[in-house]
Structures are given as C-alpha cells and as structure tokens.
Amino acid sequence: MIPAKLRDALALGLALSCGQALAAEVTIACGSVGSDVEICRKMTDEWAARSGHTVRIFVTPNSSTDQLALYRQQFGAGSGEVDVLMVDVVWPGIVKQHLVDLAPHAREARKEHFPSIIANNTVDGKLLALPWFTDAGVLYYRGDLLKKYNARVPATWNELTATARLIQDGERAAGNRDMHGFVFQGKAYEGLTCNALEWVASFGGGTIVEPDGRISINNAQAAKALDLAASWPGNIAPKNVVSFAEEEARGVFQNGNAVFMRNWSYAWVLAQRADSKVKGRIGMTVLPAGDDAGKGGRGAATLGGWNLAVSRYSKNQAAAIDLVLYLTGKDAQKKRALLVGSLPTHPALYKDADILKSAPYYGQLLDVFNAALVRPSTVTGDKYNAVSSAFWNAAQSALGARGNGTDAVRKLEKDITRVRRGAAW
Known part of the structure; x- marks a missing residue:
C-alpha cells in the first residue's frame, strides 16, 4: 500500500503535469x-x-x-x-x-x-x-470653432467645403498656420475605398457594383462626387492627405489643426483624453449628403x-x-x-x-447604422480585393488631380470589367 502522503504527492504531481500539458x-x-x-x-x-x-x-x-x-x-x-x-x-x-x-x-x-x-x-x-x-464612418467637428464663426454643422459636402475654407482661413489669419479645414483617409488602401464610396453614394452614384452584379460606377453622379473630393487636397485639406490613414488624420485633428475629420468611432474616446488638445471641444455626427437629393443624394456611411x-x-x-x-x-x-x-x-x-x-x-450612431453602406464584397466574392484596389486607385488618381472624375469612372468601369472576366461574378 502507498503511504497517504506519497499518494497525495503523486496525485498533485499528476494534476500539475496534466495542467501543464493542457495549457x-x-x-x-x-x-x-x-x-x-x-x-x-x-x-x-x-x-x-x-x-x-x-x-x-x-x-x-x-x-x-x-x-x-x-x-x-x-x-x-x-x-x-x-x-x-x-x-x-x-x-x-x-x-x-x-x-x-x-x-x-x-x-x-x-x-x-x-x-x-x-x-x-x-x-x-x-x-x-x-x-x-x-x-x-462619421464626421467629427470642432464645435467651438463653429460657434466662433457662427457656422452650423454642414448638411452637404459643398457646405462642408465652404465652412472648412472659412474657418481655416480665419484661424490661419489669427496665427495658426497649421490649421486645415478637413482631414480624411486619402491613402491608396481600403480606407480610401470606404471614404470614396461615401462620397459617391451620397451623390446618388451607386455602390461601385450593385447587389445584382451590375457594374454601376460609370455615371455622372459618381464623377461629380470625385471632382468635388479632388478639390480638397491643397485647398481645405493638407496636400499630403493622399498619404493619410486613420491615425494620420486623427493626429492632425486631435492636435487642434483641423476643423472637420472623417473617421471611425474609435477616435472619439481618444480625442477626449486628458492629453488631447480638442478635449471637450468636439462633436460627432452623420456624414454630409451629396448636393443632388433629387438624384438619390443622401448622407452615406460605409459599414x-x-x-x-x-x-x-x-x-x-x-x-x-x-x-x-x-x-x-x-x-x-x-x-x-x-x-x-x-x-x-x-x-x-x-x-x-x-x-x-x-x-x-x-443612440445617434444607430441612425448611422440604419443607413450604412455595405461594400460590394458579397457580390464580388474573392475578387473584392481587386475591385476595391481598382476603386481606391481611381479615387486617389482623382485626388491627385491626375485627370477628372468622368475619366476616372470611365476607366474604372473598364478595369472592374476586366477583374470580373465574364458576364457574372
């Protein structure tokens, strides 16, 4: 018979051994x-x-x-x-x-x-x-600056453009030469697909590829949206916004050097931290609508x-x-x-x-989700990455003033058609 103390020690050793094996x-x-x-x-x-x-x-x-x-x-x-x-x-x-x-x-x-x-x-x-x-996607804004310049939260992209220019110029004249009107994600990556899809859809320009598989991007409303966005870099946005991802945009806004920012919800808590220069001065709302409500324009946020x-x-x-x-x-x-x-x-x-x-x-963000845009990843399947890449490259080409919106969407339709390689996805 094994002594009780030895039996207990063996049992403990076995338990520890099994625990280590399972960890x-x-x-x-x-x-x-x-x-x-x-x-x-x-x-x-x-x-x-x-x-x-x-x-x-x-x-x-x-x-x-x-x-x-x-x-x-x-x-x-x-x-x-x-x-x-x-x-x-x-x-x-x-x-x-x-x-x-x-x-x-x-x-x-x-x-x-x-x-x-x-x-x-x-x-x-x-x-x-x-x-x-x-x-x-949501729009962040400097509530203190809107109040200072007696401006309202913009309802349309054209209104955002005008308000951003007004406040940017006023703040620069007052001494902040680093102030910009608007920052967003302009780098050639998936984040730009999200931003540009919001611009296009807000003008009633569709969602690149529709749920039925139709390639819809080559239309006048999509071109109009890209032309407006192309006017921002070097005007109301930093010229190098074409290299910005989420964190670069947040850095400029959180340091107090932008009036408006398009970003995701994560930036809210960070902008309210003690070390943030905009703590207590900002608001968040839905993204602006296109200016052609009669042609399907509306506020649009990419899911x-x-x-x-x-x-x-x-x-x-x-x-x-x-x-x-x-x-x-x-x-x-x-x-x-x-x-x-x-x-x-x-x-x-x-x-x-x-x-x-x-x-x-x-509660307000639930309204955003109710109107959120789904990127065409389901309909395009494993070809989505190629579709998105073609779209963000076309958008960045427009942002860099290499051509215009009409040329961009015409070429994009051809590029996506080649990606599809057939009548259906």
Missing part, C-alpha cells in the same frame, strides 16, 4: 490602431487568468490592406504562428478556405449578435468569424467593423476558439465599449444603462 500559448493579432493593442492585452490577460492559458500579442500593420497581405503570406506558407486573427468585415469571402468553422462552437452565441453581421461572416454555410465590434477568426493552421484551436467566444461575448464587449468606445455587436448593449451613461451618442 497552451495562444497568439492573437488584434490590431495596431489607437489603443487596440492596449485593450487587447488587458482583456486577453483576463481570459488567461480564467483559463490557465497564456496569450501572446501579434502586432499587425496599421493599414488593413497590409494586414490582409500579411495574413495571405502566412496562409500561403501554412503558418500557424497566429491562432486568432482580427478579420475585417469584407474579408470572410476572401480568406474563407483558411479559417475554422465556428458554427458548431457558437450555436447560442451567434444568436446574440446583429443578424446582418453573422450573415456577412457566414460563407457556404460556415461561420468563419464572430463579430467583435462594428463601426461606420466597418472587425471580427475574430481562428486560423485553420492553428495548433491550439480549442483554446483559440474559447478565446474568441470570450472576447466576442456580451460582457467583454461591454467592457470594451466602456474602455475605448467601440460599438458592440450585441443589440442588447445599446440599451445598457452604463454604456448609455458613458456614451450617450450611441
């Missing part, structure tokens, strides 16, 4: 914009303490375009370096063969999210990602947001799936909303008293 290190790519990494580390540490696993943060490039290129490189090599990936709302159809089907593990959890986002993330019957936070997926090449799939379920759950999304102002994908949280007290503007 895993999960690597997550959870962004690099704003406070993404900071909040990701905080929340994954909480999961690690609960689960007994450890987490390593994999920092990705700022640009979503560069992130996708990095993921594709890793997928091509069959690399399991990253277990959990942050996936843009337009990517599930592009990288579908490289992601784990989460449907068997999220039968109840999937019911708690906005159905439209779950549908977006479901390809060929497989749930390839769970929603982490959603978003849409954004990010999801979490598990790589098919992960060697720690069980732990990775558990981490995804934790981070996308209602409690974790509430914490993220309170900490950084991200927009939950759980409809119930928009009625949460704590969130509404912290961010009363959530």
Whole structure:
C-alpha cells in the first residue's frame, strides 16, 4: 500500500503535469490602431487568468490592406504562428478556405449578435468569424470653432467645403498656420475605398457594383462626387492627405489643426483624453449628403467593423476558439465599449444603462447604422480585393488631380470589367 502522503504527492504531481500539458500559448493579432493593442492585452490577460492559458500579442500593420497581405503570406506558407486573427468585415469571402468553422462552437452565441453581421461572416454555410465590434464612418467637428464663426454643422459636402475654407482661413489669419479645414483617409488602401464610396453614394452614384452584379460606377453622379473630393487636397485639406490613414488624420485633428475629420468611432474616446488638445471641444455626427437629393443624394456611411477568426493552421484551436467566444461575448464587449468606445455587436448593449451613461451618442450612431453602406464584397466574392484596389486607385488618381472624375469612372468601369472576366461574378 502507498503511504497517504506519497499518494497525495503523486496525485498533485499528476494534476500539475496534466495542467501543464493542457495549457497552451495562444497568439492573437488584434490590431495596431489607437489603443487596440492596449485593450487587447488587458482583456486577453483576463481570459488567461480564467483559463490557465497564456496569450501572446501579434502586432499587425496599421493599414488593413497590409494586414490582409500579411495574413495571405502566412496562409500561403501554412503558418500557424497566429491562432486568432482580427478579420475585417469584407474579408470572410476572401480568406474563407483558411479559417475554422465556428458554427458548431457558437450555436447560442451567434444568436446574440446583429443578424446582418453573422450573415456577412457566414460563407457556404460556415461561420468563419464572430463579430467583435462594428463601426461606420462619421464626421467629427470642432464645435467651438463653429460657434466662433457662427457656422452650423454642414448638411452637404459643398457646405462642408465652404465652412472648412472659412474657418481655416480665419484661424490661419489669427496665427495658426497649421490649421486645415478637413482631414480624411486619402491613402491608396481600403480606407480610401470606404471614404470614396461615401462620397459617391451620397451623390446618388451607386455602390461601385450593385447587389445584382451590375457594374454601376460609370455615371455622372459618381464623377461629380470625385471632382468635388479632388478639390480638397491643397485647398481645405493638407496636400499630403493622399498619404493619410486613420491615425494620420486623427493626429492632425486631435492636435487642434483641423476643423472637420472623417473617421471611425474609435477616435472619439481618444480625442477626449486628458492629453488631447480638442478635449471637450468636439462633436460627432452623420456624414454630409451629396448636393443632388433629387438624384438619390443622401448622407452615406460605409459599414466597418472587425471580427475574430481562428486560423485553420492553428495548433491550439480549442483554446483559440474559447478565446474568441470570450472576447466576442456580451460582457467583454461591454467592457470594451466602456474602455475605448467601440460599438458592440450585441443589440442588447445599446440599451445598457452604463454604456448609455458613458456614451450617450450611441443612440445617434444607430441612425448611422440604419443607413450604412455595405461594400460590394458579397457580390464580388474573392475578387473584392481587386475591385476595391481598382476603386481606391481611381479615387486617389482623382485626388491627385491626375485627370477628372468622368475619366476616372470611365476607366474604372473598364478595369472592374476586366477583374470580373465574364458576364457574372
């Protein structure tokens, strides 16, 4: 018979051995914009303490375009370096063969999210990602400067252009030579697709490729929108706005050197921090409408947001799936909303008293989502990236005054037709 003390020691040793064997290190790519990494580390540490696993943060490039290129490189090599990936709302159809089907593990959890986002993330019957936070383009403005110049929040893009010029010139004359009227994402990447789609759709110019597969971009309203945008760089916007992504635009605005900014909701909390030069001086609203309401012009905001997926090449799939379920759950999304102002994908949280007290503007953003634009990623499938690339290059060509809007949309129609390579997608 084994003595009791020895038996207990052996049992403890076996338990510790099994615990070590079951413990895993999960690597997550959870962004690099704003406070993404900071909040990701905080929340994954909480999961690690609960689960007994450890987490390593994999920092990705700022640009979503560069992130996708990095993921594709890793997928091509069959690399399991990253277990959990942050996936843009337009990517599930592009990288579908490289992601784990989460449907068997999220039968109840999937019911708690906005159905439209779950549908977006479901390809060929497989749930390839769970929603982490959603978003849409919004307009930030300097409320103090609008009041100073007796100007109102612009309702149209032409009104924004005129107001931006008025205040920019006035502030420069008063001594701030670095003041600009408007900053946005003008770099040749997916962010410019989001911005330019808002311009085009707000003028009634369609959504590049319509849900029925028709290539619609070659029209007078789309050309008019691009011509207006082309007047901004070097006028009301910095000349180098064509190199701006989200963080470059936020940096100029948050340092007090822009009247208006187009960005995502994440910038609100950062602009209200103690070190922000515009703390307490800003407002946020829906993006302006085009000036041709009779031709379908309206305010338009591109739907954004990010999801979490598990790589098919992960060697720690069980732990990775558990981490995804934790981070996308209602409690974790509430914490993220309170900490950084991200927009939950759980409809119930928009009625949460704590969130509404912290961010009363959530009610206004629901109106934005009701009119949000979906990029044509579903209809174009795995060709979306090529379509988007052609669109952002055409938009940047217009911004750089290399041709005009009419030439840009005519050439773009031909380029997208070549991408399609047939009568249907």
